[in-house]
Amino acid sequence: MTLKIAVLPGDGIGTEIVTQAIAVLDALSLPLEYGHAPVGGAAYEAHGHPLPESTLEVCRKADAILFGAVGDWKYDSLERKLRPEQAILGLRKQFGLFANFRPAILYPELANASSLKPEVVAGLDILIIRELTGDIYFGQPRGRRESPDGEFAGAPEAFDTMRYSRPEVERIAHVAFGAARKRGKRLTSVDKANVLETFQFWKDIMIEVSAQYPDVALDHMYVDNAAMQLVKAPKKFDVIVTGNMFGDILSDEAAMLTGSIGMLPSASLNARNFGLYEPSHGSAPDIAGKGVANPLATILSAAMMLRYTFNRPDAADTIESAVKSVLAQGLRTADIFEAGTTKVGTAEMGAAVVSAIKAGKTISKET
Numbered sequence: 001m002t003l004k005i006a007v008l009p010g011d012g013i014g015t016e017i018v019t020q021a022i023a024v025l026d027a028l029s030l031p032l033e034y035g036h037a038p039v040g041g042a043a044y045e046a047h048g049h050p051l052p053e054s055t056l057e058v059c060r061k062a063d064a065i066l067f068g069a070v071g072d073w074k075y076d077s078l079e080r081k082l083r084p085e086q087a088i089l090g091l092r093k094q095f096g097l098f099a100n101f102r103p104a105i106l107y108p109e110l111a112n113a114s115s116l117k118p119e120v121v122a123g124l125d126i127l128i129i130r131e132l133t134g135d136i137y138f139g140q141p142r143g144r145r146e147s148p149d150g151e152f153a154g155a156p157e158a159f160d161t162m163r164y165s166r167p168e169v170e171r172i173a174h175v176a177f178g179a180a181r182k183r184g185k186r187l188t189s190v191d192k193a194n195v196l197e198t199f200q201f202w203k204d205i206m207i208e209v210s211a212q213y214p215d216v217a218l219d220h221m222y223v224d225n226a227a228m229q230l231v232k233a234p235k236k237f238d239v240i241v242t243g244n245m246f247g248d249i250l251s252d253e254a255a256m257l258t259g260s261i262g263m264l265p266s267a268s269l270n271a272r273n274f275g276l277y278e279p280s281h282g283s284a285p286d287i288a289g290k291g292v293a294n295p296l297a298t299i300l301s302a303a304m305m306l307r308y309t310f311n312r313p314d315a316a317d318t319i320e321s322a323v324k325s326v327l328a329q330g331l332r333t334a335d336i337f338e339a340g341t342t343k344v345g346t347a348e349m350g351a352a353v354v355s356a357i358k359a360g361k362t363i364s365k366e367t
């Protein structure tokens with residue numbers, strides 16, 4: 001059966017890193033078929049919209065989406081609905097991709113690249129599960145108006161709505177408990193129940209759902225404390241489940257523990273395991289076009305695609321082992337470079353992963 005992948009490179013470093021992920025996928029000799037489409041600023045330039053119907057159609061025909069990144073400062077003055085970031089938000093909403101998996105794993109070779117002391121992060125392997133289609137990101141109403149009351153009545157104001165419905169919290173809770181059950185059986189629900197009604201509701205539902213998972217130990221942490229604990233004692237966490245905005249912030253923080261945001265992959269899944277796979281980072285306009293971006297987060301996202309949507313854990317393992325092997329060889333992009341290692345660019349890093357896959361295949365054929 002052919003596995004159909006919609007390839008949406010997007011903007012900035014998006015094209016550079018997705019090119020490498022495709023080369024890695026191609027090295028696996030699987031029956032893959034690609035449909036390419038512009039997204040974000042690139043789609044705005046080509047079609048006047050960051051997520052045109054033609055791009056959505058390519059995604060609808062696919063089994064999974066491989067996404068690079070979108071955004072550039074030059075689009076900041078566009079009206080919001082035309083800004084590149086609306087494309088990724090639109091894809092998440094349109095395909096119901098409510099469950100976002102962001103694993104933060106420290107490869108032993110990168111212990112010194114982490115912003116924390118090696119002993120604090122050695123062996124780190126945590127999973128952040130971020131609810132992705134609700135919360136203040138999508139709540140209505142939102143906008144600008146004249147302040148209706150209070151001390152500043154009559155003054156211009158802006159507002160967003162933080163909200164979660166019961167089914168939205170229940171379904172992410174089940175995903176998180178299910179994931180924790182397959183790992184260390186510990187789940188930390190991160191909230192702000194001491195201040196926000198939305199997150200007291202979230203916490204109440206987490207406790208309710210936990211009754212169905214007696215083998216998983218649930219605890220709760222306020223998001224401010226979680227941000228602190230992530231840099232104090234990150235290994236105490238196993239699986240974290242949290243809302244859309246807290247998950248956005250905490251996952252960037254967790255990325256640095258692994259050495260670089262260029263190492264953090266992600267999978268965004270809906271109820272039928274259709275997924276969008278993208279690095280957790282953005283389009284990095286500051287380094288775009290220079291050939292220095294780290295492609296490993298995107299390559300590891302492609303591995304997640306094989307594991308989650310295509311049910312090919314063997315192929316995912318092959319990619320992950322190849323990544324470990326290039327790191328063991330001492331190859332580093334600039335973001336994870338340290339003295340004594342070899343600095344390589346985006347294309348060289350991708351090519352090294354491809355070579356490691358091919359070398360691995362040769363070895364397994366010979367043995």
Ligand SMILES: NC(=O)c1ccc[n+]([C@@H]2O[C@H](COP(=O)([O-])OP(=O)(O)OC[C@H]3O[C@@H](n4cnc5c(N)ncnc54)[C@H](O)[C@@H]3O)[C@@H](O)[C@H]2O)c1
Nearest residue numbers: 069070071072085088262281282283284286287293294335
């Ligand atoms: N899913 C997405 O498409 C996505 C995610 C985050 C940000 N963005 C967008 O990207 C643009 C830039 O945002 P930002 O600067 O806040 O975040 P960013 O993640 O693009 O960059 C933050 C910093 O990390 C570095 N970095 C990021 N990825 C890297 C990689 N693979 N290798 C080496 N270094 C890397 C960048 O050079 C930069 O210094 C904005 O328009 C933002 O909205 C898009």
Ligand SMILES: CC(C)[C@H](C(=O)O)[C@@H](O)C(=O)O
Nearest residue numbers: 071085088089248280281282
């Ligand atoms: C670009 C932006 C909309 C996006 C988010 O906030 O979800 C990004 O930061 C991410 O983490 O995927």
Ligand SMILES: [Mg+2]
Nearest residue numbers: 248249252280
């Ligand atoms: Mg983010």
